[in-house]
Amino acid sequence: MADLLSIINPATEALIKDMPVDDGAAVAEKYGRAREAQLGWGALPLADRITPILRFRDLLIERVDTLAALLTSETGKPITQARSEILALPGRIDFFVQNADQVLSPDRVYAEPAEAALGAGTLEEVIAQEPLGVIANISAWNYPYFVGGNVFIPALLMGNAVLYKPSEFATLTGGAIASLLHESGIPEDIFIPVIGSGLTGAALLEQPIDGVFFTGSYATGQKIAIAAAPKLIRTQLELGGKDPAYVCADAKVSVAAAGLADGAFYNNGQSCCAVERIYVHADVYDEFLEAFMATVQGFKLGDPTDPATYLGPVSRKPQLSVLAEQVTDALAKGATLQCGGETLDRPGWYFAPTVLTEVNHTMTVMQAETFGPVIGIQQVASDAEAVALMQDTPYGLTAAVYGTERERAVGILRQLKTGSAYWNCCDRVSPRLPWSGRGHSGLGATLSLAGIYTFLQPRAWHLRAG
Ligand code: TXE
Numbered sequence: 001m002a003d004l005l006s007i008i009n010p011a012t013e014a015l016i017k018d019m020p021v022d023d024g025a026a027v028a029e030k031y032g033r034a035r036e037a038q039l040g041w042g043a044l045p046l047a048d049r050i051t052p053i054l055r056f057r058d059l060l061i062e063r064v065d066t067l068a069a070l071l072t073s074e075t076g077k078p079i080t081q082a083r084s085e086i087l088a089l090p091g092r093i094d095f096f097v098q099n100a101d102q103v104l105s106p107d108r109v110y111a112e113p114a115e116a117a118l119g120a121g122t123l124e125e126v127i128a129q130e131p132l133g134v135i136a137n138i139s140a141w142n143y144p145y146f147v148g149g150n151v152f153i154p155a156l157l158m159g160n161a162v163l164y165k166p167s168e169f170a171t172l173t174g175g176a177i178a179s180l181l182h183e184s185g186i187p188e189d190i191f192i193p194v195i196g197s198g199l200t201g202a203a204l205l206e207q208p209i210d211g212v213f214f215t216g217s218y219a220t221g222q223k224i225a226i227a228a229a230p231k232l233i234r235t236q237l238e239l240g241g242k243d244p245a246y247v248c249a250d251a252k253v254s255v256a257a258a259g260l261a262d263g264a265f266y267n268n269g270q271s272c273c274a275v276e277r278i279y280v281h282a283d284v285y286d287e288f289l290e291a292f293m294a295t296v297q298g299f300k301l302g303d304p305t306d307p308a309t310y311l312g313p314v315s316r317k318p319q320l321s322v323l324a325e326q327v328t329d330a331l332a333k334g335a336t337l338q339c340g341g342e343t344l345d346r347p348g349w350y351f352a353p354t355v356l357t358e359v360n361h362t363m364t365v366m367q368a369e370t371f372g373p374v375i376g377i378q379q380v381a382s383d384a385e386a387v388a389l390m391q392d393t394p395y396g397l398t399a400a401v402y403g404t405e406r407e408r409a410v411g412i413l414r415q416l417k418t419g420s421a422y423w424n425c426c427d428r429v430s431p432r433l434p435w436s437g438r439g440h441s442g443l444g445a446t447l448s449l450a451g452i453y454t455f456l457q458p459r460a461w462h463l464r465a466g
Contacts, residue, residue: 010076010313011348021196024203030192031207034134034161037189042131042159052185057093076313078304089145095431100157121465129456131159133210140215141169142270147215150446158455168197218440236444240369241397244390248403249283256402257291263427264375273398278377279386285379313349323372326365396438400426
């Protein structure tokens with residue numbers, strides 16, 4: 001009897017359904033089918049792989065209401081944000097489709113002049129790109145369409161087969177994505193959902209796959225890397241972050257306050273690139289805090305199926321205690337609670353939007369990933385002090401600086417080791433730009449041309465005419 005995975009609605013705590021979990025034998029069987037099907041898929045003309053992907057793109061738009069309702073039911077993501085995520089994936093698909101041919105076309109890099117051939121046939125050198133083969137996509141729950149699509153769309157376009165394990169907290173959405181891809185014409189043995197949690201993910205890594213693409217925590221990312229290491233396969237890790245933002249003395253305070261409040265609380269702060277620490281120059285601190293608090297207190301918290309809701313429940317019940325512990329620790333070390341600070345006494349896993357001030361780096365809230373609706377704001381006396389504090393983290397996903405002078409902001413950002421840098425913006429991802437992390441934030445890049453090449457391996461052809 002297969003183990004069951006209980007899918008719970010975070011807003012009501014009601015059981016949605018129990019799903020049978022794939023055990024090791026089921027995972028091995030799915031791997032075998034993917035391996036058998038991949039060669040034929042990789043040998044297809046690119047156009048034959050693009051057609052079903054474009055159909056999937058259209059179905060995402062057609063079915064957005066149903067897909068968004070499902071995503072909201074199992075993650076608690078406010079329906080407006082669920083729709084936005086689904087409707088933004090077509091733009092990323094367009095980028096991958098528009099660049100697929102350029103990336104896959106063989107590149108003739110050298111043709112030897114006839115006179116140099118000394119009577120032998122002339123030599124030409126060609127670089128060809130080949131798919132990795134069968135890859136495992138072990139995905140996350142906070143943006144299943146984004147963090148999944150960033151991987152499986154280019155992987156499929158480049159001719160790979162994908163074993164896709166959605167997070168146990170977004171399993172129904174993972175199943176809906178698989179059904180939609182199959183309805184679009186992606187062969188069932190080319191995109192195979194693997195259902196379960198960590199044990200199923202670990203079983204997937206025991207298969208002779210050709211690459212693993214993971215999104216999740218640093219702790220689990222380490223386990224993935226250790227399991228993948230003996231195989232010497234492509235290992236890509238999109239992990240967490242402790243993303244800082246700095247408000248310079250010359251910043252437009254209203255712009256910074258609105259942007260950073262959204263950056264800290266959108267998706268209930270459950271984004272790898274959510275703003276997790278805010279530093280504000282003393283000259284604008286009071287004005288910023290007042291504007292920031294006004295924005296936060298304007299956020300509507302409630303039923304995630306209500307289009308007016310901005311803050312729903314957190315997606316995972318254990319996070320409630322993580323958040324409460326970070327608040328307790330901060331207050332015990334001298335922080336001031338501006339608002340929130342506790343789990344709400346109501347059905348569902350709701351944590352009040354929380355702003356802490358008079359914080360410092362002895363507090364967990366300013367050092368460990370929060371991944372929830374809690375933010376610390378610290379006053380600084382200079383840009384140099386802000387840089388020192390922003391650098392004080394093993395993570396390196398994104399950093400943001402709000403200020404009028406571009407050179408001043410860029411000069412600050414250049415000192416920080418992050419994969420993405422923001423001037424007067426934050427918490428944004430573009431298909432045209434590589435999404436990568438330094439330090440504990442990960443390995444490799446998705447999106448941009450780099451995020452397409454990562455699903456390929458180059459082959460060097462040395463061809464001398466007979
Ligand atoms: O992540 P996990 P969870 C961070 C965030 C969050 C924390 C925990 O701080 O609070 O991670 O979230 C699978 N071998 N991020 O529990 O445990 C697991 O089934 C193979 C940031 O979701 O990392 C799931 O599919 N697979 C991140 C996936 O790994 C294993 C987004 C992630 O699980 C496994 C999500 C194993 N041993 C969480 N153990 C971001 N970058 O945004 C687990 N899994």
